[in-house]
Amino acid sequence: MLRLSGQTANPAARHTQTTLKFRKGEIIYAQGDPASDWYQVVSGTVRTCFLYRDGHRQLTGFYYGGDVFGIEAEKFRSSAEAVTPVTLTRRSKAIGFAIPAEQIPEASSILQSALNHAQSCISLLGRRTANERVAAFLLATAWRIGGRDSLNLPMTRADIADHLGLTIHTVSRTLSELARREIINLNGPQSITICNPQLLRLLADGEGRDSSHEQKDQIGALDCPTLAMAPATAFGR
Amino acid sequence: MLRLSGQTANPAARHTQTTLKFRKGEIIYAQGDPASDWYQVVSGTVRTCFLYRDGHRQLTGFYYGGDVFGIEAEKFRSSAEAVTPVTLTRRSKAIGFAIPAEQIPEASSILQSALNHAQSCISLLGRRTANERVAAFLLATAWRIGGRDSLNLPMTRADIADHLGLTIHTVSRTLSELARREIINLNGPQSITICNPQLLRLLADGEGRDSSHEQKDQIGALDCPTLAMAPATAFGR
DNA sequence: CGACAGGTTGAGTGAGCTCAAGTCGGGTGG
DNA sequence: CCACCCGACTTGAGCTCACTCAACCTGTCG
Structure with a gap:
């Protein structure tokens, strides 16, 4: 499996937001990586999955344009991979939510969206x-x-x-x-x-x-x- | 199934927090109810579950002392029921998180705990x-x-x-x-x-x-x- | 052209479901 | 006190749906 960190498409971007591109099949982040950033899909499709000890995969979600993913506590419990060529924006968790007061509703809705995704997954597996x-x-x-x-x-x-x-x-x-x-x-x-x-x-x-x-x-x-x-x-x- | 709203054990409590007791089997909230409050278990065990059209249940989690549950967007997608006799505290979502700036880290960790619970459920079903x-x-x-x-x-x-x-x-x-x-x-x-x-x-x-x-x-x-x-x-x- | 990845389809097997007893313990009423 | 019931649990027998194994098809790429 290839592993690239992605190319910064907009070098003028501030610390707060970076645009990245990944090719089909590339890993965006791996299971166990520190979860310091979160992502939003601009175009393309992303999948998140985690691996069990015996090697089998559980895909926990597919993410399309506008979707947010990578919202996890400390370390990523799932990896994220490009299903198609994708363009993403990456933001720091510390900056992107949970700090500036005016962004709180935004922060909540990001987390809520992650929760909704998880519940949809459960609803399928159930x-x-x-x-x-x-x-x-x-x-x-x-x-x-x-x-x-x-x-x-x-x-x-x-x-x-x-x-x-x-x-x-x-x-x-x-x-x-x-x-x-x-x-x-x-x-x-x-x-x-x-x-x-x-x-x-x-x-x-x-x-x-x-x-x-x-x-x-x-x-x-x-x-x-x-x-x-x-x-x-x-x-x- | 019985349906009680729970007895307020501490009538002096402010709007922000109420203590409730439920008997074994009682419904704490139902699927579809507006999700304006969230809960924390003081003692006992709670289950959350949602029902499919055909009647079968999917339990999405068990909650023990200290656990938080009932974190959902607008309406509860799951109901919550007392597995054993339980004591809970209930807080308003608007007050309890997502508004006062100094409570943001707290709000995040509450949502993160809900996410963790959901991921654990997926991990079992996977x-x-x-x-x-x-x-x-x-x-x-x-x-x-x-x-x-x-x-x-x-x-x-x-x-x-x-x-x-x-x-x-x-x-x-x-x-x-x-x-x-x-x-x-x-x-x-x-x-x-x-x-x-x-x-x-x-x-x-x-x-x-x-x-x-x-x-x-x-x-x-x-x-x-x-x-x-x-x-x-x-x-x- | 061959190699390969992705997809479809068939045959046989087996894990978990259905149906059906049967056990155990606690509560209730005669 | 005992008889009875009822809910929770266990266990057996048989069946079925999804898995395994295997073959084959199709399109793409070098």
Whole structure:
């Protein structure tokens, strides 16, 4: 794995904020590094993951334009890596939050956004079947990317699998099955269209357990967005 | 399910802090309630959980004396319930953090503690087998309760199961199996002694996959506490 | 063109779920 | 006091869904 510190794109930037670029696959920070800075995605996609002793990964989140990541106490419990080429801004934790009085609401909302991200992750892992997890992941990603039904997944099947606690085989099979049932459309491995959001929502909520044909009990499926759907709030400019 | 607002034990308390008592099983706040206050456990045990549409629970954490909970953005995504009889202090979010400048470090550490709790939960759910999850849960609980090898689990098997994403049957079977292998001792359903912490640690880290006798490769098992072990930092005193 | 990474799909296995008894202890009422 | 109930827990038997192992496809890059 490559390890670069990133190139400073704006050399005139003050101590308070630095713009960085990373290539696909590069490590932004590693598990165990001192967590003195935090980051905001300008463009591209970032993943955070931690490694267990036995080597397997748990991806704790994907971060898109506007998202903040790297909010941790002392040391990073997760590493962060570029899923695609990314541009980031980096700020010092001491300066960026928790000191100047006028920035407190801002600081809170940054931390809240990190909390929301973590809760979304728990909400995915708390689902019990592969169908539920994949369906919930697709809906959450579609929502996050911009609410469109057509979405471009920047990450690989392995990333999805390690995010959902499944294998790439199961992820692939589940997606194929969803396509076969015409709930989604696979235009290519990375390009997915959601054809039947209502049914996908039912699957995510575990209501597609029995028959796959009848649309039983649509009530309750259309009300407020479920837990998993609560957007991992992007911290605004 | 009973629903009480709790009795104010200290009527002289200012707006800023109220002491409350709840009986076993009582709901402290419900999923969806406006999250205007946050809480700290004085004594007893609290669980937070959210419910999926299909009715199944995901417990997101257990909170013991000193722990802070109820830190959420606008509405509670989880409910909180008393596992045992509990005494709590409740503070307003607006007053308790994010406003007076001198309280900022405090505010940060409260939010950080919530983040740590969430990450510990993810770390448990990210493990793949029942053995790993139960072993990690026991170690984390023993660590949190006070580092002793003998621990009293205040929660039921159902609570543990819903925390780890397993069934009560699997939890029960796994504990029995650990007892059979003399890694732990079951003095009663709630009272557990950890006889072989090293081996339990290996199991938690997925290294007990093959043989159950050989203590292969103890190196790496004794160094820094693993992710799951990082204490869900108690805020306060 | 071959090498390789990413993805799909099939066959077989096994860990954990479901269904079903059965135990144990505490509370309650006759 | 005993009978009864009920909730929490344990344990067995069988099944199923997701994992493992393996083959194969596709597109990209050197």
